[in-house]
Amino acid sequence: xxxxxxxxxxxxxxxxxxxxxxxxxxxxxxxxxxxxxxxxxxxxxxxxxxxxxxxxxxxxxxxxxxxxxxxxxxxxxxxxxxxxxxxxxxxxxxxxxxxxxxxxxxxxxxxxxxxxxxxxxxxxxxxxxxxxxxxxxxxxxxxxxxxxxx
Numbered sequence: 001x002x003x004x005x006x007x008x009x010x011x012x013x014x015x016x017x018x019x020x021x022x023x024x025x026x027x028x029x030x031x032x033x034x035x036x037x038x039x040x041x042x043x044x045x046x047x048x049x050x051x052x053x054x055x056x057x058x059x060x061x062x063x064x065x066x067x068x069x070x071x072x073x074x075x076x077x078x079x080x081x082x083x084x085x086x087x088x089x090x091x092x093x094x095x096x097x098x099x100x101x102x103x104x105x106x107x108x109x110x111x112x113x114x115x116x117x118x119x120x121x122x123x124x125x126x127x128x129x130x131x132x133x134x135x136x137x138x139x140x141x142x143x144x145x146x147x148x149x150x
Contacts, residue, residue: 001022001023002022002023002026002027002030002102003020003021003023003026003105004020004021004026004029004055004100004104004105004106004107005018005019005020005105005106006018006019006020006021006043006106006109007106007107007108008050008109008110008111008119009053009109009110009111010111010119011110011111012111012114013120015120017119017120017123019043019123021043025042025043025044028042028043029052029100029107030100030101031099031100032052033052033065033098033099033100034052034053034054034063034065034098035051035053035065036051036052037049037050037051037052037112038050038051038052038109040115045115045119045122046115046116046117047114047116047117048111048113048114048115048119049111049112049113050109050110050111050112051110051112052100052108052109053108053109053110054080054107054108055096055100055104055106055107055108056096056104056105056106057070057071057096057103057104057105058103058104061081061094061095061096062080062081062095062096063080063095063096063097063098063100063104064080064081064095064096064097065080065098066098067095067096067097068097068098068099069097070096070097070103071094071095071096071097072094072097073092073093073094074092074093074095075090075092075093076090076095077089077090080095081094081095
């Protein structure tokens with residue numbers, strides 16, 4: 001029983017869409033490497049083609065290209081799995097391999113070929129953005145607090 005959370009990014013708009021796939025629809029991903037492409041028909045997104053750009057396992061360790069095996073501790077200067085705040089710092093970090101397997105929980109995909117319908121229509125994104133909703137909620141809280149103080 002495998003399940004993956006797919007984070008599909010669309011470079012043309014800069015938006016990311018999420019979808020969860022389980023069992024039969026998750027099988028095409030097993031065995032893929034970072035950098036390989038997959039057709040959208042396998043996850044019910046017709047006409048699209050995606051490229052695997054990374055992911056993370058069930059413990060949150062990121063996938064890194066060029067690493068064989070499930071998980072390894074490596075010394076790295078920078079790149080995936082390490083953010084150096086000063087130049088020249090090298091650290092020992094744990095990362096996952098580049099092959100997708102059952103213990104991977106999230107897969108990052110990038111759109112390489114677009115289909116006839118927009119991804120926003122397929123994922124039915126609501127009209128209002130979350131930032132607008134949060135700001136409206138904050139304004140309502142301020143109004144209720146001011147009303148209680150008086």
